[in-house]
Amino acid sequence: MITVSLSYPLSDELLHQWGRSQVTAIGQFDGLHLGHASVIRKAVELAREQKVPVSVMTFHPHPKEVMKKGDYEGYLTPLVDKQDILADMGVDVLYILRFDEDFSKVSPEAFITDILLPLQIQTAVVGFDFRFGYRGAGHEHTLRELGGERMSVHTVPPFELDGEKVSSSSIRRALQTGDLAHASRWLGRSYHIRGTVMDGEKRGRTIGFPTANLKLDDTYVIPVKGVYAVRALVGERWRSGVMNVGVKPTFHESVLNPSFEVHLFDFDQQIYGEPVLVELHHYIRPERKFSSVDELITQIGNDAQTAKKLLG
Template identity: 30%
Template sequence: MEIIEIHHPINNQTKFADPIVLAMGFFDGVHLGHQKVIKAAVNKAKERGIKSAVLTYDHHPQMVYGALSPHDRRYLTLPNEKMKLIEQLGIDKVFLINYSYAFQDQTPQEFVDNYIVRFNAEEVVAGFDHTYGAGKEATMEQLSKYANGRFQISIIPPLELREQKVSSTSVKEKLDVGDVKTVQQLLGRPFSINGPIVHGEQVGRTIGFPTINVAVDPLKWLPGIGIYVTKVKIGDNYYQGMASIGKNVTFYDDHPVTIEINLLDFNQNVYGENVTIYWLDWLRGEVKFADVDKLINQLKLDETATRRFFANN
């Protein structure tokens, strides 16, 4: 898949010869709704015998419109993750645009002329609620007016799961409360996090439950604080584990949030390995135990529940 990075204003001499079917969207999370849009573009391109492409942005468009809290600046899929997921759906090229004030300050007609037409789109595919700039005129319902017959338009209706719209917002809301099972249904895959294994305080090994500590990009959205069933990929191998996202409250009063995973039946030195964590089920919330023995007893129960999960799944 070819990735073409674009900074506005695009050079007037820039033109693309190959006709395409173009899917538009920010696609954070690449959830089932996003996949529906992207797959539609891929299928329509195959029907036409041309290439498929995605127009997307390098960061939250909301950053241009106002201040975002540190929490809301995070992403379900970091840029490299998003590109890999889009590629897996069969897209041939991505136009990755820097979403700046100058870009969003275009009129809808300027956006269509400067980008969609110049990209040589024969057909544009997007979700029903997709917008392409500021103002009430930059909607999918209005796009045909700006297209002026130069390309076809396919508007994809909302996708619902259990009478709830599948959206990036709904994925984030479920992650915040630890409902990773529903998140898996919304994404069509387990939610995952990547990062290197780093040294921690090594408290776990003193109580018989050694853990790997995983450093995560601060821009990555995390599941809510709690204890989870996870699968961890190290190299080409997968391991069962129970993970904690929390502040280690039994041992510390003011500790930063960390990700620690006790891998079942595992005894290797893997510091520095880049791993992928797949979040499969919620076990319980984080608890401040009165003493270490009570913590150990609970960890034994957590291990039993984790083994039961994998035995049944």
């Protein structure tokens, strides 16, 4: 898959290189959950039928992050994860259109006439609730009307599980209440975070449970504070473990920003500075303050045994 960065207005050089007949799925696609995947799959299907490349157009940074509006709390799927998933789905080209305050004022009409049509998008594939342009004034009917005979539009209906529409907002709520089963089912995969192992307080080593302290690579949606059974990709090998997300109230009184500390089972290598991907599989318990270090040590041991059973 080729990744192409776009900014408005598009340059003649870029249009000369990338303007071609293609089927394009358009949307924010944060989460790339089962609903988003249904839109991408339809675009891939239509592109194969029409014998043209299939592309995805997304916007970065997230519009809610730029405009400081709505319920934005971070990414479910940052760009690096989005690229991996889309490549696996058979997408040929990923267009990343820079979203800033100036672009937020571009009209729906200009979005179509200055971006979509010059790129020679012959079929646009969108979700049923797709909105675009200044104040979200554009919708699927706007695409059909202004695309005319030059661009057809395919709208994908809602994707439902158990009679409920799959949505990014519901996945965020599930993560923030510890309902990993719900979040994973709607995502179609386990929720994960990426980070780099940094120097921590090294307290875990002194109590018999050494941990890798992660500095997250991006602004992720932070799950509820607590202890999780996880699998972590270290180098080229997956390892099981437990992760604590929180402020370590047994040792700290006024820390606000949560830390991410992973204890890997049967692992004693030094991995400072190395990247780690952590999949969250089960929420074990909320974070709490213990009356003594010994009580904490006992609980961590219990958490480790619970995680081993859950992870099989």
